Amino acid sequence: MKIISTIIALIVLVGFAIAWTTATFHPTPLRFVVPKGWPQPLYDFKNNPLTVEGFTLGKTLFYDGRLSKDGNFSCASCHQQFAAFATYEHNLSHGYNNSLTERNAPALQNLAWQKEFMWDGGINHLDVQPIAPITNEHEMAETLENVVNKLKNDTSYQRLFRSAFGDATINTQRIMKALSQFMLMMVSSNSKYDKVMRGEASFILPEQLGYNIFKMKCASCHKEPFFTDFSYRDIGMPMDEVLKDEGRKKITRLKSDSLKFRVPSLRNVAVTDPYGHDGRFFSLMNVFEHYRKNMQPDENTDSLLQHKLPLSNFEIGQLTAFLRTLTDTSFLTNTGFAPPGYSLVPPQTHLH
Amino acid sequence: MRRYSIQILHTCIVLLTVYHVHAQQHSIVIQFHPKVGAQQLQLFTEAYSNSNGEPFTVNRFRFYVSHIVLIDEHRQEQTFSNDYFLVDAADTASQKIMLPTSFKKIHAIRFTVGVDSLRNVSGVQTGALDPMNGMFWTWNTGYVFAKLEGQSDSSHMAAHTFSYHVGGYKPGENATRVVVLKTNTDNDSIDITVDELKWFGGKHLISIQQYPVCHQPGSLAMQLADNIAGSFSIENHP
Numbered sequence: 228m229k230i231i232s233t234i235i236a237l238i239v240l241v242g243f244a245i246a247w248t249t250a251t252f253h254p255t256p257l258r259f260v261v262p263k264g265w266p267q268p269l270y271d272f273k274n275n276p277l278t279v280e281g282f283t284l285g286k287t288l289f290y291d292g293r294l295s296k297d298g299n300f301s302c303a304s305c306h307q308q309f310a311a312f313a314t315y316e317h318n319l320s321h322g323y324n325n326s327l328t329e330r331n332a333p334a335l336q337n338l339a340w341q342k343e344f345m346w347d348g349g350i351n352h353l354d355v356q357p358i359a360p361i362t363n364e365h366e367m368a369e370t371l372e373n374v375v376n377k378l379k380n381d382t383s384y385q386r387l388f389r390s391a392f393g394d395a396t397i398n399t400q401r402i403m404k405a406l407s408q409f410m411l412m413m414v415s416s417n418s419k420y421d422k423v424m425r426g427e428a429s430f431i432l433p434e435q436l437g438y439n440i441f442k443m444k445c446a447s448c449h450k451e452p453f454f455t456d457f458s459y460r461d462i463g464m465p466m467d468e469v470l471k472d473e474g475r476k477k478i479t480r481l482k483s484d485s486l487k488f489r490v491p492s493l494r495n496v497a498v499t500d501p502y503g504h505d506g507r508f509f510s511l512m513n514v515f516e517h518y519r520k521n522m523q524p525d526e527n528t529d530s531l532l533q534h535k536l537p538l539s540n541f542e543i544g545q546l547t548a549f550l551r552t553l554t555d556t557s558f559l560t561n562t563g564f565a566p567p568g569y570s571l572v573p574p575q576t577h578l579h
Numbered sequence: 580m581r582r583y584s585i586q587i588l589h590t591c592i593v594l595l596t597v598y599h600v601h602a603q604q605h606s607i608v609i610q611f612h613p614k615v616g617a618q619q620l621q622l623f624t625e626a627y628s629n630s631n632g633e634p635f636t637v638n639r640f641r642f643y644v645s646h647i648v649l650i651d652e653h654r655q656e657q658t659f660s661n662d663y664f665l666v667d668a669a670d671t672a673s674q675k676i677m678l679p680t681s682f683k684k685i686h687a688i689r690f691t692v693g694v695d696s697l698r699n700v701s702g703v704q705t706g707a708l709d710p711m712n713g714m715f716w717t718w719n720t721g722y723v724f725a726k727l728e729g730q731s732d733s734s735h736m737a738a739h740t741f742s743y744h745v746g747g748y749k750p751g752e753n754a755t756r757v758v759v760l761k762t763n764t765d766n767d768s769i770d771i772t773v774d775e776l777k778w779f780g781g782k783h784l785i786s787i788q789q790y791p792v793c794h795q796p797g798s799l800a801m802q803l804a805d806n807i808a809g810s811f812s813i814e815n816h817p
Contacts, residue, residue, distance in 0.1 A: 371709075
């Protein structure tokens with residue numbers, strides 16, 4: 228009888244212990260909304276459930292220069308909100324020790340639907356992406372070990388990690404998952420184009436004409452609703468002599484992938500200049516001139532572009548009007564993505 | 580009341596079974612011995628010569644072991660599918676793997692050198708697989724399964740370094756290799772020799788002069804992987 232009561236007491240105790248530990252960790256779930264008509268995201272949220280606390284930690288990390296060797300280069304130094312998280316007016320971005328990145332920083336948006344990352348698709352999961360810029364000597368030039376140690380020595384981070392993950396353990400995995408939570412929320416789906424599609428607004432004539440031309444001449448690669456089909460293609464941009472970037476071939480080692488780069492999304496394209504994988508196009512006009520005149524088709528150039536892409540001046544005007552409708556001001560100015568403690572990112576804080 | 584007694588009885592039985600199984604469990608130690616030929620590997624200081632007659636020293640030597648399977652004399656298998664180990668020549672503690680088993684006699688051991696494709700594609704891992712351990716390609720996602728770095732006068736690279744980072748999980752470039760070794764010991768430890776010379780002269784002849792660097796998946800990585808698979812053997816006890 229005594230044994231039985233001991234066992235009952237033990238079971239009750241264990242029950243209390245479990246209830247107590249689960250009761251102390253109650254993060255606030257963050258809802259991820261799939262815009263109407265869009266496919267389901269590819270990111271597996273089950274392995275990294277979004278929470279307000281995780282997002283806040285991710286945001287703090289994204290804006291923290293201490294993730295870099297000299298403290299100067301946060302993720303946000305190259306990914307600026309007012310430029311849809313691309314680098315504003317830079318063909319290549321500035322990194323540690325006066326170095327430059329080897330490619331143009333793309334906009335960060337709708338990442339939950341992306342299967343592969345970078346211009347060459349070399350990175351296969353959003354959660355491992357930040358390891359590349361953190362450790363790259365032309366970007367943040369830091370080691371993961373140092374990052375973890377710097378954060379561990381900061382009591383405010385201990386607090387942030389505890390509220391996001393239940394205890395104060397700080398490791399690579401948690402840093403990356405928090406950064407992902409912040410970046411996954413960067414959904415841009417509220418441009419004028421989206422409103423027109425939802426029947427909440429209508430195009431003015433040049434925009435409508437531009438949309439028609441776009442669907443005919445551009446949408447086979449820049450596919451709606453992401454304005455990219457996420458494929459890798461060669462649009463006849465000769466290799467830069469200095470950068471010698473072979474694009475997708477670097478990953479697959481296939482000659483047939485030489486000079487292929489991921490079709491970039493055109494959402495917010497009006498604010499992500501310069502353009503192209505190495506930022507060689509200064510303006511949209513330069514891009515149009517490339518498509519209709521300057522391109523140099525090589526053996527891998529897309530079959531759709533074998534005879535270049537004829538565009539009249541009139542068409543360019545209409546296309547430009549349409550591309551402007553892809554600017555999502557509510558995304559560019561959403562204070563939820565602004566640095567902790569600021570309401571807006573002032574363009575003047577940008578590093579030169 | 581009767582329902583409760585049955586429940587309590589049930590709990591007791593479960594507890595007893597757990598205790599019983601536990602009592603039979605013991606630890607088996609798998610000990611890796613990095614060697615060059617017959618000699619124990621000395622990092623940095625010792626100069627060796629490979630089967631091509633090329634001199635070399637070793638600065639770094641690491642590899643992943645995973646999916647360990649213990650096989651007893653009745654061909655029963657015990658699988659440790661979620662355990663990943665990073666064995667490092669510079670860290671003696673890492674060369675010793677302890678696993679709980681109830682097998683009395685172990686007839687053979689099977690393990691994978693490298694990291695399965697699932698762990699290469701499912702985001703950021705932790706523990707032995709923490710990318711912080713430096714066995715991770717950041718620009719072309721994937722684990723480096725095994726690493727051998729050193730210096731050799733035969734290398735035409737700066738500072739005469741040679742550097743082999745072997746990995747690759749995609750079809751057509753898979754560099755994981757399964758190793759099966761028959762054990763011949765009755766005791767609680769399995770001693771495994773890892774012979775670095777086999778990297779250069781196993782199934783394939785790899786010369787430092789011709790190939791001082793392997794930093795990506797592909798055919799060279801797969802050839803090195805074949806050689807690595809052949810570098811493991813059960814330590815001969817005198």
